[in-house]
Amino acid sequence: MAESNAVEIRDVVKVFGFGEFAFSAVDHASIAIRKNEFFTLLGPSGCGKTTLLRLIAGFEFPTSGEIILNGEDIGTMPPFKRPINTVFQSYALFPHMTVAENIGFGLTMLGRPKQEVRDRVAAMLKLVRMENLAGRRTSQISGGQQQRVALARALAPQPKVLLLDEPLSALDYKLRKDMQIELKRLQGETGITFIFVTHDQEEALTMSDRIAVMSAGKILQVDSPRAIYDAPADRFVADFIGETNFLSGRIGSVTDGIAHVDTAMAGRISATLPRDFVAEGDVTVVLRPEHAALCDADDPAACQTTGTLENIVYFGTDTHYHVRLGDGETQFMLREQNKPLQRQRFSVGDRVGILFEPNAARVLRN
Amino acid sequence: MTQPGTIEAERSRDIRKRWLLSLPALLIVLLAATGPLLIVLLYSFLTPGPYGDVLWKPSPDGWIGVFLERDIFTETLSLADAHVSIFVRSVLLSLATTLVTLLFGFPTAYFIATRPERTRELWLLLITIPFWTNLLIRTFAVLQIIRNEGLINTLLMKFGLIERPIQMLFTDGAILTGMVYVYLPLMVLPVYANLEKLDFRLVEAAYDLYATPFRVLTKIIIPLAKPGLIAGSILVFIPALGAYVTPSILGGGKNLMLGNLIELQFGQGRNWPLGSALSITLMLIVTVALLVYVRNVGSQEKRHG
Numbered sequence: 202m203a204e205s206n207a208v209e210i211r212d213v214v215k216v217f218g219f220g221e222f223a224f225s226a227v228d229h230a231s232i233a234i235r236k237n238e239f240f241t242l243l244g245p246s247g248c249g250k251t252t253l254l255r256l257i258a259g260f261e262f263p264t265s266g267e268i269i270l271n272g273e274d275i276g277t278m279p280p281f282k283r284p285i286n287t288v289f290q291s292y293a294l295f296p297h298m299t300v301a302e303n304i305g306f307g308l309t310m311l312g313r314p315k316q317e318v319r320d321r322v323a324a325m326l327k328l329v330r331m332e333n334l335a336g337r338r339t340s341q342i343s344g345g346q347q348q349r350v351a352l353a354r355a356l357a358p359q360p361k362v363l364l365l366d367e368p369l370s371a372l373d374y375k376l377r378k379d380m381q382i383e384l385k386r387l388q389g390e391t392g393i394t395f396i397f398v399t400h401d402q403e404e405a406l407t408m409s410d411r412i413a414v415m416s417a418g419k420i421l422q423v424d425s426p427r428a429i430y431d432a433p434a435d436r437f438v439a440d441f442i443g444e445t446n447f448l449s450g451r452i453g454s455v456t457d458g459i460a461h462v463d464t465a466m467a468g469r470i471s472a473t474l475p476r477d478f479v480a481e482g483d484v485t486v487v488l489r490p491e492h493a494a495l496c497d498a499d500d501p502a503a504c505q506t507t508g509t510l511e512n513i514v515y516f517g518t519d520t521h522y523h524v525r526l527g528d529g530e531t532q533f534m535l536r537e538q539n540k541p542l543q544r545q546r547f548s549v550g551d552r553v554g555i556l557f558e559p560n561a562a563r564v565l566r567n
Numbered sequence: 568m569t570q571p572g573t574i575e576a577e578r579s580r581d582i583r584k585r586w587l588l589s590l591p592a593l594l595i596v597l598l599a600a601t602g603p604l605l606i607v608l609l610y611s612f613l614t615p616g617p618y619g620d621v622l623w624k625p626s627p628d629g630w631i632g633v634f635l636e637r638d639i640f641t642e643t644l645s646l647a648d649a650h651v652s653i654f655v656r657s658v659l660l661s662l663a664t665t666l667v668t669l670l671f672g673f674p675t676a677y678f679i680a681t682r683p684e685r686t687r688e689l690w691l692l693l694i695t696i697p698f699w700t701n702l703l704i705r706t707f708a709v710l711q712i713i714r715n716e717g718l719i720n721t722l723l724m725k726f727g728l729i730e731r732p733i734q735m736l737f738t739d740g741a742i743l744t745g746m747v748y749v750y751l752p753l754m755v756l757p758v759y760a761n762l763e764k765l766d767f768r769l770v771e772a773a774y775d776l777y778a779t780p781f782r783v784l785t786k787i788i789i790p791l792a793k794p795g796l797i798a799g800s801i802l803v804f805i806p807a808l809g810a811y812v813t814p815s816i817l818g819g820g821k822n823l824m825l826g827n828l829i830e831l832q833f834g835q836g837r838n839w840p841l842g843s844a845l846s847i848t849l850m851l852i853v854t855v856a857l858l859v860y861v862r863n864v865g866s867q868e869k870r871h872g
Contacts, residue, residue: 260771280774293772297790306786307776358777 206269207362207394208234208257213266213276215252215418226252228418229266234362234396235411239388241397243405244415245441250398253415254364257396258287270361281310286355287364290371292347294339300350301326301335307358325353328387345376352384356391365397369404381408402442406430414438432475436565439487446488446533452481452564460564462486466526466533467506467555472562485565492561493535495522495547496554504554508533510547515539524553611843619837629840633848650828657825658852660739660814661807664746665754665800671747672754672799677788679755680762691759694752702749706816709745710736713817737819745813750806754799761795762788801860805853825849 215227227249234240242250255261257268259280267274275283286307294303305322313321326332329349334342339350348368355363365384369377385408388395399405405412406426413423414437422434433439436447450464455474462470462484472486496504511532512523517539524533533555547553611629613621631637634654636647679690697705712718715732723729735741765788773783789796811826818824823831825845832842 258775260774280771281777281779285775287772287775289768289772291766291768293766293768295769295772295787306773306778310773310777310779310782310786354776 205235206233207236207238208396209267209269210234210253210257211267211269213253213256213263213268215249215256215261216264225249225418227256227263230415230418230420231266232413232420232423234394236394237392239385239395239397239408239410241399241405241409241412242415243399243402243412243441246400248415249418250400250415251366252418254287254366254396254398257362258285258364259283284358284361285364286358286360286362287366288351288355288368290367292351292368294347294350294354296339298339299335300331300337300339300342303339303350304353304357306354311358321357325357328356328390329353329383344371345380348372348380349383352387356387356393359391360393362394362396365395367399368397369399370401377404384408406442414441416441432563433487434566436485436487439565444490444534444536446490446493446535448486448488448531448562449483450486451483455480459560460484462562462564466528466531467557470505470557470562471560472564473560474564475566478564478566480564486562487565488557488562490521490534490536491519491538492558493533494537494556494558495524495535496556498552498554500554503556505557506533507552507554510549510551510553513545513547513549522547522553524555607843607846611840611847613840615838615840617837619833619839621839626840629838629844632838632841633844653823653825653828656739656822657808660742660746660824661804661810663743664750664807665804667743667747668751668754668803669796669800672751672758673792673796675751676755676758676762676795679759680765681767687763691756694755697749698752702812703816705749706745706813709741709748710816713741713744736817737821739818739822741817742810742814742822742824745817746807746810749810749813750803753802753806757798757802758792758795761792761798765791797860797863801857804856808853809849 210230210232213227213230214225216223216225218224230249230253232240242253244250252261256263256276259275259278259282263276266276268276270283270285295306298306301322304325305318308318308321322335323332326335329352331346331349331353334346339347342350348371351368369380369384372380381404384395384397397405397408406429409426411423411425412429414421414429414434416437422429422438424432424434429438430442433442433445439445439447448462448464448466448470450462450470453461453463453469455461458474458476460472460474460480462472464470464486470486470488474480493505495510498504498507501507506526508524508526510522511525512521514521514523519536519538521534521536524535525531526533535555610621612625612627614624614626614628616622628637631644632647632650634647634650635644636650637644675694679687679694682690710717713735714720715734715736717736719735720729720732724732769787769791770783773787774780778786809826810824811830814822814824815827815830818827820827829842829845829849832838832845836842
């Protein structure tokens, strides 16, 4: 059981500052990261994800708790003794060394024979497709190339775990997309456990095997991307990952895991209940924008609710509609996929109806 | 649209205006730097006057006297051992001063550079405090500490560690101590300026890549701080080579350095041409040191850039 874990974080707390200024950057966090997993720490800036990464790297030491690697608590081990390497957000390439010297640095420090270092550097350059730039200074290559060198440098010593601290945030959109695929390929080819930190939920969803969503130093949910998106554990996760409509109401009845919730805004909604969750009374129901559609307001039987269309945002692949519901306060978002040669059915200011996909709504654990 | 002729005229007017604007600066360079230097150069080729000053009669004796001396009776030239030993002592003492200030200055600068940003200025202020006091007074303060009846000897004798005072004053060691004390800030400041810009994430990256703290120092921090270390070394070496006050007080007139030798020629020696020639020789040594520095840093930049 323990052997299938690459890194295990047990009840780790990291407090910065003293006395009344003390604050917990990481607050009783526990995660088991499996071997050969692409694991992502996701959360808004300041949520403690980078601190957690730095604790694993050894740049910070935990105030309490354990960090287990290979069955050993490495919590107080200095970074140069941990078989863990980091790809830094700023890349942190050594400016006084060539690309090849940068990549070989870790192995040289480990005291590996020169020939082995050379061979390994060559293999790494090939892996990141940078063979022809070995002799360049790091200041003479582009941002995307620096990114690859940083990756190659961190992978060269064949660490047990590779930590990546928002490594793609400095790249432009297209390059970022390419690097996302590249990272997945490298992870597959090297078989190294990747722990990836990002605040970009789309990046997290597309790349990860599992995601830990963090907020205010706490780990809120650890799950597969699909489970995180489809079944968010709480309001924060639901709100942070993707766009969500929140509707409050009262549970009327429950049949076969489907709750019938009476809402002021949209009448009775049938919503899926989380497993092992006994809900009664006041609850919040969440509905993703893509699980609703616009319909003709003049046909109330076909629509769940009605409102005024306030805004239309064209996204290329789909169009987002913002609808002000009857109370004049709640804004409802919905998203429709664009079809070729489609005519715009509604315009801003129109009274529109909203149709929910059956059982797509979900009751939140409070 | 515009005539080429008018553009040309405008350009020349522009150039004239620029020269006019830089005139004050040129004047200062001419009067304050080049002029005196030319006078010194001219004097070095003249004959010494009987009561100092110079006679307007050309003579190579000033330059001959830099490293050679004329036997009074036989008129033969031989190597001026005294001058050579003063040159050697000056260069060695200056190099030693540079080395010791490096040894103390680097950790000091590193310490300041790694303090929180708010407190760095305070530390820098503390480093510059000795500058607020006159050099002469500071040197006498060192004298008070190291002389035979001074603080160190008194304390050592009181604790029974020595029986009679150790002769520290009027030695090369005394000059070295004094110069290290005086020139240390000149090392700390440029090294600090360099370390302050150092990206400490590179240090973390090196730690992450299995470099021990010592390796981080030798492989990352020192190579990256090199421009500051070289600048600091030059800033210390040049004034140390020409130092006058410190060696004359702490060396007691026995252990002369170049500055004292030059002063001697303009004072008691009444040999201004020799003094001038010595001054220019000192300048040449400094120029060579600077050229080595420029070449070193330049080639490094080339490799880096």
